[in-house]
Amino acid sequence: MTRTWQDIAKAKQAALSDSIPPEWRVPTDIMPPDSQLDVTGFPRDSGFFTKDELKYTTAKIPEILQQIHCKAWKAVDVAQAFSKRAAKTGKPIGPLHGLPVSLKDNFNIIGKDSTLGFVSWVGVPATYNTVLVDVLLKAGAVLYVKTNVPTAMMIAESVNNTFGRTVNPLNRKLTSGGSSGGESALIAFGGSVLGVGTDIGGSLRIPAACTGIFTLRPSFGRFPTANAKSGLAGQEAVNSVNGPMARTLDDIEFFAKNVVNSEPWKLDPKCLPISWRPVDVGRKLRLGVIWNDGIVVPTPPVRRALKHAVEKLQEASHEIVDWEPELHQEAMDLLVSPTTPFASVEHGKFKHVGYTGVFNILDYSAVSFPSGIYADSELDKAETGIKTLSQMDAQIQAEYNAGAVHGMPVSLQLVASRLEEEKAVAMTRVVLEGLGVAA
Template identity: 50%
Template sequence: MSSSTVTTDTPASPTWQEIAARKSAALLASIPKEWIIPEDKKPPASQDNVTGWPRESGWFTEEELAITESSATELVSKLATGALKSLDVTKAFCKRACAAQQLINCLTETCFDRALETAAARDEHFARTGKPVGPLHGLPMSLKDNFHLTGLDATVGFSSHVGDPASYDATLAAMLQDAGAVFYVKTNISTAMMIAESVNNVFGRTVNPLNRQLTSGGSSGGEAALIAFRGSPLGIGTDIGGSLRIPAACTGLFTLRSSFGRFPTLGCRSGLPGQEAVRSINGPLAATLDDIILEAKTIVDAQPWLHDSRMVPLPWREVTLPPKLKVAVMWDDGVVLPTPPVTRALRQVVDKMQATGRYEIVDWDPKDQLQGIKLLGRMFVADGGKAIKKELARTGEPMRPEMNLYDAATELGTYDMWMLHVERDAFVKQYLDRWNEAGIDAILCPTTPYSTTKNGQFRYVGYTGVYNVLDCSCVSFPSGIHVDQDIDLPLVAGEGYTPRSDTCKATHQEYDHAAVHGIPISLQLVTRRLEEEKVLAMTKQILSLL
């Protein structure tokens, strides 16, 4: 009698390409049919600036346009008095966010059913009590992909995290919801949130609604692009090397990079879990400074130190600025000279400040900046790129070319990492001593060397990253000045311009004044650690001059 062996084939695991394709298909399928742009309404692929399309298309009602083109502060005021209903406001932003996704590829998750249910509950509460739920009553808000929301993925751009929905809401998300916010979408990022543009192998590239040939920055670029398109009135991103300020600058928005300890970070997925040599922070992105202040004050007033023990028990402080402020101007950081429009905007703003007599302006020597940016880079790759490589290996996903530093990195041992911390602390003290000796209130400088760049050409994060190492409070704000291709002509090496570095040389070789014509130019105001209220008050004062 013969016997036979029965074998069962184990199904092959899906490839990263299959995972990405399924996720993208699911995202598209989550958009209701009534929010799919009709073919005869779509802007042509050749139309670069799509920010005016919602009004030009005729696809949105006047009510939807009025709602989505209002600031968060304006909306909250009307929602809190019953002049607007949360359900109507939420539906309008859901529709506009769906349009944004179809035109600029800025979303990773949608939760429209959750949003409409929450909005209806906000309206029911107001009808029953006559009172708003909280300071953000009924306001739709968007979140960066890495914030955990129950039932949704937080991929941080890795195919390995697809299909791993959260069972809880991130601490900051829960606090915002307690304050009355309504969540409806999450937004695109870069792989591991460690690229200065929002591009990854799962969702692809987010482009800039001001010009789809240009980048919206990263890693919070999906958030910035959505808000610039007015698909969200107020959103939350993160910043570990400029990931809030860079996208804000690329799209002409406001943002606050707080010091660690003001806004809770529990319940967020990190691209470099356990990395604490330089801390990631959460912060708001919006079209107005008042909206930034609204979100920041709401969170601090809710005592975040009771929700995340690493937060500083520091209540919101009303600031009265002195009659005269001393501001140091860093014209360039000695590593990459800003492109011509950024230098022009900085000069014009400084001239306006000096003309008031309310500011003492001094120059800031950038002699420490190179050390700071090198420290940041060493901290990011101290694990030899293992955190990123291991996540990619789970599905066989390749390392993106923008992340070659992680591919080539060598892991530090414990002792060497400790010594890196010692070097960082000495650098922080060195910078503080210079600050105190100069007696300055703030540093005014470029947010980036660019207004923005063509997709794939954002090369340098030094203007933001050094202040992450220092853990300073920073605001990036639009200067009110735009690139003018007839004025902001390229610099030519040897004709009054000497490259500071190879990156500087590449930056100016790639600078295309015609491509960025009309793009808003942003600047950065920096104060000491934990001076969020002061930097916001100073920014507001400077804006009054512009």
Template identity: 50%
Template structure:
């Protein structure tokens, strides 16, 4: 029999900390106290990082790629700098699940030798450190998904995306924490514990790619890869003020990645990039597609990266409210400002109503996830007698649907997809602008509602979560008298109203979401640039 889950988890956490070299451990005399909520300024202000390390880790991926190709930076220099900053990020936010420092530095030296000998880079991502979510397999390391039963079971192979990134010259140096089974909108599990938001450690970094978002927001990565099945890229991006792309299924390779709900394909999990800037998101997306991943992943679609010329005048539908949960004041303020600026920039803005479709999609997805009666999760908990976390109650209580009932869900999903597309086409939309979530950020254990993101997983639409440049302001984002007296619609709406704490989230970035139709990744990125330009005007 294996040891108790608590014992296994404690040993894994200790091993993770021990894998950080002494030289990258924050000296006790400069370690920020737990009471210091915002730790994002630590690298700049601590005096612990050299000027070169700061210059490297404060640079965007697109800038680093140019400097690595030119030889201004060696790959080893860049990799060491990001390994150190990622180590600091973990010590302050608990964002990592695996360190791959030895592998990363060996790879970096090989890349440097190749460039020095041949004068040519290995590939389009030559020398660039990229962080990856825990579910990506790296030969010789665990991919636990937060389950104690998967600790100490290193993968014998790489995920397809990992092989492609390495072949393109990228360096994989850390894996990042996820919630149990990657099915919680906050990043917490029984093995590694909770990941904290570096902008305010009393707030969540989101989930399930919350280890990635915390690492990137701290500056421990300039580009990370996460996954999304109900909002798992867009929610962490929104909680930390980052950019991300949720692609349609088939654009990026998913083969050989680990899933907490293996075999569930009623709604497909996809992966995509997270970064502080749009240019990095666009560069990564194009470079991955140009690697022809459909030759390695049978579920990838053979669609080359396409050049798109979007109209100067976009027709954008604005979803103010999905009629399930009313967005909180900062989200409504950001959406109104975005609409005003887009109109001034000459874009055609029209109202877009949910007409019950968003609530229907959320209910469908909720049924899809527990259609096996929670057996997938229970099977991963059972070997070590690990308990269900409270956030996984719906999986613990679920009843298996059976094949016939599952097929009926597929029919409902297909019908919803058809009707939503018909409405979209009839309206002649280029995009939908809407909240990523009803909140800008929330305290731990208070992320209640994923309906604004999961609807587009059900539809399999391309979507970008992006920072608006606005921040929560407690002076203007408190509840109005109307907010305080309004009648709530359901338990999610009531919880959102009851738990709204503008004091706790004061100063946090505000994201919105831009959505295009299925397989319109190039278009949604181009439109996101136009929206961002309008917001900056």
């Protein structure tokens, strides 16, 4: 008898569940009720995690590494706290020694499936590692979990027929974005301190924005991409890139610097031999603001966040220019724009990757960062009679539900030129100072 796709998916989900030791599964009686939408407090409040486990999983990367390297913490304990999996021990073998790093499903690891959500790829374990996996292992990272994606990684929510849907731990009725939405959910929940996703149209930035974390979308060639699994093999008109996702900008830079300085171009011929360069971006920036992209007006909380950011940056004496396409030859330090039209959005309603996708076409470097503004059902009511720019815009405005997204963090995007990752990070730091948001 032929197995249906439902049979295969069910068996895969059972195998995944079985791979988690029974003592690490949350007992039914303490599981948050379905009515509890924000579950990010669960680890802290449930009593299910020990004091040490909470200490490890809430520490910042430099502290984790310092404690491991001075042997106050054991790498195995830290990794278990994050993952309930065993970690390598011994002397530090690299700058990430003992640091648990989570990976999006499409990073191949020998012996593990990379299904990309396709049922047909269940039970087809990778026979080689993605180059970045080798780089991270050599740096001493502990790889302990792979995270969910949409089928083929080609939509902006993380749902597929193999594993089902990933929800947003800040509000389970909302999407954690996609395609790196398993990563964003895990990091926002505190189950990972540093994750790696990929981006071909916004797949790092959209999930980061939906959960209020940081990410860096590098230009192609900056981080190694060889031997990752593609959902559209052979499509090279726009190259997929990978990048870090984390709760702080410092952690983003930590990843970028260490990966680039490992000289990954010796392992991936498409990777560019450019070291992580010191940059001096100055204290006063000239920013072009993209209020909307001419196709979709951002929803009210995003409009408010962008306006707030611009006001704060003007107060901090940065020069602000309303960017229009005809200004493309003018020298700007960077562009600031919405990351997506949404704070986050109800499952199934994410639309329009235009704000991120344009910078994949241009291959520019971009950071998505939390703006410090949170959606507010009172302040961000739907406006009526607003001029719509397109059919899609009309639909997004009609579907906007101020109550549904109340309390969600709003992110914005900073864009530098091609291969200016150092500048993008450094300028984000300056902007965060202006906004009074922690880096």
